[in-house]
Amino acid sequence: MTLDRAQREFLAESAEIVDHLSAGLAEIDRQRKSGPPSPAKTNEIFRYAHSLKGLAGMFGIDAMSRLAHQLETLFDGLRLGRVVLTDDTMELVYACTDLFARLLADLKDGRESDAATVAAITARLATASKPRAGAQSAQHGELRLAPEALAALTEYEEHRLAENLRLLVPVWRVHAPLALASFETELTQLNTVIAEVGEIITTLPSTDDTGKFIIFDIVFATSIAKEQIAMRVLPLGNYAVERVDGAPVLKRAAPSLPLNLANDDDIATLHQMSDTVRVDIRKLDELMGIVGELVLARGGLARVTNELKSEIGYQGLAVDLHRLVRTLERRIVDLQTAIMQVRMVPLGQVFERMARTIRRTATTLGKEVEFDVVGEETELDKLIVQELVDPLMHLARNAIDHGIETPELRVANGKSPAGRLRVVAFPRGNHVIIEVSDDGRGIDEVSVKRTALERGVVDEEHVGQLTRGEVWNLIFAPGFSTRKEVTETSGRGVGLDVVKTNVSKMSGLIDVESQPGRGTKFTITLPITLAIIQAVIIRCAARVYALPLASVLEIVEVQQADLRRIEGKEMLELRGQTLPVLRLDGLFHPGEGSLSQSVDGAVGFAAVVGLAQHRAALLIEDVLGQQDIVIKSLGAFLGRARGIAGATHLGDHETILVLDVGALVSERLISDDGRTRTVAA
């Protein structure tokens, strides 16, 4: 039986819900071993059953719709406390979930389903859903909540309120006016910190008079003290936290607007608000800048201490100073971490937007895509997350447009009709790695080469010598697009070079790997923040430079014997790999090639630096140390100096230049012969 598109969509969405359902049930089964299962989970399962019923009804699959309806009824009873979850019921619910999976499989394969089993389980579920004797709908007492808030409570929410009050769990309300521009992120954060310590009962949005905010009243139950609640909520904003149950407490004028909107005559409110303030991200940047300066001052102090130690030995004042410097160091790190924490936002928001884009794109292009996300809780600097939206959307669209095949073609190639698009984010040291992979057709080497030749990205002479990795990297070249026609979704005349440029702007790297017929994986490596970076301080061509640690893969000792000339280009042989050699004097002082002759013959160092798949060896004379630095712009006149990212201070008032590895590597690779010659790792 061939399925039409709507049926495939139904199957995919239903299968996803059944997966959630069985995961949720396993969780409930685990929880009930040590007490009553969490109401939130029970409600979640109720919703899954509800969605499944809706879907099955929509597609006219009556047996499944009835089964889901009974499961929904059972969980409605459970969540409203009318039914108790026994071992037998749990068994039954598991059997029901298995049956859903089997019904979906039957449907997919065009088999007739076993109607008797479905009827039997449906009937047993109906019996299990019978309310227990003495169960009554709960009534909650007086609550200090606005009538609008009470009116919008569903039966379930009302029941949860009553249950919490019955168990003497205090009920609270957070009143949060969130900026219209960004309320999704803020509300998610607020919900997260509250859900960690309590049960959220309702989130009621309302309109404020200025039109700049959306007011959210979050009502929740928790046993933790008010101070602890405030401490959790405080970092997110100055929101009034009030207990709404029990004896009335002295009502204080709750601030309902952030500081910048308060009237001058609103003095009482201003006093209340001195606990917390909403902060503009630019102010955080400023603060981070000051911490950066502190870091530098500490560097200077450490240097003076070391000099003192070498002069008078480790004794007397030198010991005291040494200890003080260490304490200062720790406090500065704490401060830096604290400020950084404020700037961090989870990637989940971006992934959600991605999911929407993917759905739309897939529908437009008539493809089926399953989207998987791992690591949505991974945090990154807010500014980086903002900048990441476009590149990720582009990669997603690109994967669906060029990577994932049509369902027909996929089936013909022995794949499942729905393509899989997977985004995985995880932290690694001071970096966050985001992988975007699909199981589509992969990158067609021949087609890439042909296009590269047509567009003059590479010439006839070199195209034959490119390795697979080098070919893949051609797709990042400006103006490259393997599609002949411009497609509506991802072919707006911009290619992956824009993605690469954007990622580089954030000091990130992008890599691509592909297996023809099996799929493509893009890997983006990003620093957690741009505010302060770690750098290696090096001496090279008689000058001191800072080399951002993020782009250094390793630093090795080199002998003259390791350097080779291949086709007139200087290359470094390293563990069987050949890397092009970068000499700063050659780049910064063309014509004075003799400046660093000292390296020749003598032992020096090479920093292996990388830009995506491009690697090069930067010859350096000495490694002086490692340090946190704050990059300062060179200003409008010098700002465009090639190979220089900016300047920074060392602790001893010395100003040094920070190398722009990305620019240096591309410069070297292009300057070779006026064509892109890439060298893969």
Add this chain to the structure above:
Amino acid sequence: MHCNVHLPGGHALHAGASLGDTVHMSVAVAPPYALIVDDSASARAQAKNALEEAAASLGLKLVIDEAASGMEAVRALATNDVCLLVVDLHMPDMTGLEVLSFWRSRPRGEGREYRAVVVSSDVSPRDWERAQQQGARCFLDKPLSAEALATALAGFYASPVAAQTGGTP
């Protein structure tokens, strides 16, 4: 039956025996904005088709937008003048009642009609009563059919008096 009907967006509808054939646009205004809120993609797609069909059968022009969560709905309601809201009661982040309550708190344009339809495959009488208090005018079963929606829409725009005085759907 012969009455003058105000369509959302200021279109005047002179309704005779049939609603469809006598549509008369008196003012050129942006078509009313409709929002479908449901966390299921299939359900949204289906509701959109049904709504398009229902609107077409009545000669109504609608701009139809979708929201996949309570938060998306709040964003859409805060940035557009949503005149027709089709909402499911059960969603992960907010309930349909909360979305309805927010929609009611929005400032409303004069002379415009605001209508909400609650779509759910199962709603307890108590929650349906609450939804009505929050301004829902009609309750439809899932799956949503174009015919049922068309009947509801015709009801909305044919009985402005009943709507203003809070009559039953």
